[in-house]
Amino acid sequence: MSDNQSSPILQPVTIRGLQLKNRIVMAPMTRSRSDDAGVPPDYAADYYAQRAGAGLIVTEATNISAQARGYPRTPGIWTEAQIAAWRHVTDAVHRKNGKIFLQLWHTGRMSHPDMHGGALPVAPSAIKPLGQIRVHDGMKDFVTPRALATDEIAPIVDDYRRAAQNAKAAGFDGVEVHSANNYLLEQFIRDSTNQRTDQYGGSIENRLRFPLDVVKAVIEVWGADRVGIRISPVTTAPGETPLDSTTMETFGAYVDELSRLGLLYIHDIEGVTQLSREATGGISFTELRKRFGGAYIANNQYTLSLAEKTLADGNADLFSIGRPFIANPDLVERLGMGAPLAEAPKEYWYGGNANGYSDWPSLKA
8 A cells, every 4th residue: 555645635725715624526426315205315414424534525416396307216405305304414424524515406308207297308499318218117218308488497597596595404515506417507508409599599608598597596595605516518428418519619608607707616527427538529628727717626537646647737626536435435545545445336326225325334444
């Protein structure tokens, strides 16, 4: 084993008054352990508290409303029971002196009528994703979603505002707006999924209007210093979603506007999750980082040595890690010791119970 305790990645850092134990962020990971009412289980508190060694935890994506749901057993933040369950989680993390943000989610067209009592999922335009989606009784083909009417968009902004208020009531330290992975906000941004002719479609300015309205609504609740956002300019899954036709121009404009709003951070998936850091789709991630005035969280296959180099080059401030946190609740401690990492079999990633979720041993166990 090697001693990495002195690594700058593992030293405390303060960003806009938010004191973090280190520069490691636990990335949001859907784990599908909530009940059918979107209430996280009691053992979710154990799971997150065990991982409170991270400088910051970002929760699994959490539905802002019943309409937002795309997958079974994913949590929500629109009912009192959901708020109470999340309060159990935040209390447990805070007892370990951890920091935790809630990720706010609307899946848009990445859903299925089985999740909505037979009603169609909503989207900026009636464009069907490719492939299949997992619902309660297995995999089913995606359907063609229903295009939102113009007057339906402002109420969804209100849903985000209410979800942000509920996150505050649940004791979170801040929120992350999920504007990545081809879900509703990114569906509005990309011209491949947005063919609207009203004020929410056409020009880049129009396509950014709804996501920016959402961010502004969340800032009204939390203040910009406690709001982050996740983006994924070149991710195509789920739904084999085509890239925007002018990816760098579109996302450059988006980052410029987010910077103007004074957000705490942008959380950028560099390349394609699980596949490649090289699939840049014409995007310069270092350029996006330079255009943003707040902190930059880099994500995708980061090791401690890659994080150290990226920090030294000035190309990121924090580094989010996902799958290694599944089987290594004490991941930060293991990185510091140069200890081997356990690997979780894929069967434990999604669904199930506490087994393969909150029962992984730490090195000291």
